Amino acid sequence: MHKQIKAIAAILMLIVSFSFSMTVHAESDKDSSLPEPIIWENSETGYFVLLQDDAQLLTSEEETQLAKEMRNITAYGNAVLKTISYNSYSASSYAEDFYYDIFGQSSGTLFLIDMDNRELYLFSSEDISYTITSSYSNTITDNVYRYASKEDYYTCASKAFEQIQTLLTGRRIAQPMKYICNALLALILAALINYFVAMRTASSAKASSREILNAISSQFAFTNPQKKLTKQNKSVRATSSSVGHSSGGFSGGHSSGGGGHSSGGGHRF
């Protein structure tokens, strides 16, 4: 009973913070008739599934199905799918702000479909971000962007969360982008490095002047060194007070975001 009260309280809190977040973002979204979000809590871990299709890219069946698929991720952190049709910021800023506004420094991952910037962005925070690193975020969004380009947003999001789940359970995902890029770069770098190696191994250094002088017999003497003062110039030294010198304390404009760990990566579509 006590557990149930706790869960209801958590959901209420989430709805309150979500509503607050919506009022912040509603202005930018320019759309007051936003669909209801799907919220589900994993009672064992306390993590949530949050799915809000503001850009109305998914059917309600697809939303329900996706929310089910996202539940597995709540074993590790919150799982969020957000679609937007208007965004005056970058996709990465929006994703980060949105997640922190709702969940704060809590483990979780957010998949954003930004129709305004035509960009997919995967943001992860805290524990999950150690597994879903920025590199993996880039890889996952690269793996699924083609579905978004074909306007198959359900498959796009479904595949993205599937790959997140795969990584969180310690398995591997395909990384064609990484391997293609690295293979091409490796070939170019190898060709250049090999050229310098060939040059280095083929060349012989010329003898230096020192080596030449060491190989000959030579003698050197400089005797009777004399120095005679002929002139002296004297001038008043400029003191430190006369020099335009300003000192000021360091005022670093450093702000800390709480020291949390996060990662992110995206792809246009």
Place this chain on the structure above:
Amino acid sequence: MYECPNCGGNLKFDIASQQLKCDYCLTLKDPYEVTKDKDAEESNAFDVTVFTCPQCGGEILSTDTSAAEFCSFCGASTILDSRISKEKRPAYIIPFKQTKDACKEIYISKMKRAIFAPDELKDKKYIDGFRGIYIPYWSYTISQRGPVHMKGQKSYAKGNYDYTDYYDLSGEVNACYNDLSYDASSSFSDELSEQIAPFDVKQTVQFTPSFLSGFYADTADVDSSVYKEDALRIANDSTRSRILSTPAFSDLSFSLSNSDSDLNTALHTHCDTPERTMYPVWFMSYRKGDRVAYATVNGQTGKAAADIPIDAKKYILGSLLLALPIFLLLNFLFTFKPNFTLGLSAFLAAVTFIIHMTEVKKINTRDQRMDDRGYLSNQPKTAPPSKREPSAARGGFFGSILAVIAAALIFIINPVADYWYYAGTIIAFIGVLFTIIAIIKKYNILATRKLPQFERKGGDDRA
């Protein structure tokens, strides 16, 4: 030929014993005790057989009259024309200290590091082609004796004042640099000569022609004035830096003229009459088409220098093999996005273009032997050599330029799909590879030389 007093066989200089040794009865003789009749005459000249290559005109000397069948300069296998002549007698010689076997080992060890060298250069048959040649050198002795005057100054602070004291400095210099040596043969490139330098001239001995028995010698055809300024400069620079570090003047900052002529006057630099000397070099040539590569080993110290071309097939195979660990390392460290990869590829293409341009400059200089003053001093004063690139050197930069242009276009279009960036990177790779292969061709030009044409009797440009 020097006859053995015991059996009449041919006495040749034996490196191990540093004496003349009979091939047949193994008798050893002191080189100074064995002379031909004409050698014994007080003369500035000695008798030699001059072998002239009918193809390149290169001349090589021997105290032996048996036919020479290989030209060291152009690599031609042909019977060399011979004639008896008199050569100016050098004052000193450094006899060979490194045996041919030692020389071969040194060369093999050098070639082991040259992993992209053509296999022919490592072929035992080819390596057996090392030939002992005495290269003529000019030996300059520079002396500097007399009073030296300089200006000096010292700056310091005392109380609220800055002081600068000015001094007249003087002293007596007494310096001497013996046997600064420069090769006196136009057929032996300055570059190779500088690479196998220095010879330990403290081991020079008085010349006698019997030292040449069993070896060849190159002709001295470069005037002694050609390298005189180089010798003066080395002496002046050394003396100048040693005066500047004199303890009595250590608290001063002072200057001594930097110009060569002013330094000659300030330091009383004097060059004695240059002496003719002969230094030992193991020499081998490798001819491929219309190019020739040389390998040389200092016959005294064993320092090796060689023209080492790059085998394009080995290079490509090596690059593919090297790409594998680089690929694994990149996978371990980075996940690049396609647009970044394209940008980096374009940057590397631009680097390749710069390398290409730098190489072309070097090729022109070396191909025209513009850096070989010994060679240039012997050329007729005709029109300046063409600066046009050798045919193999032209056009190679198009690959890298195309790669950069393709990348720039893709970035301007800014497509969404990855394959555009992959295609751009592949174009960049092909472009870079095309340019690098062109650079290798250029490098091979740089690592080999045009067949020499010595403007001597017997040279045939059409050969």
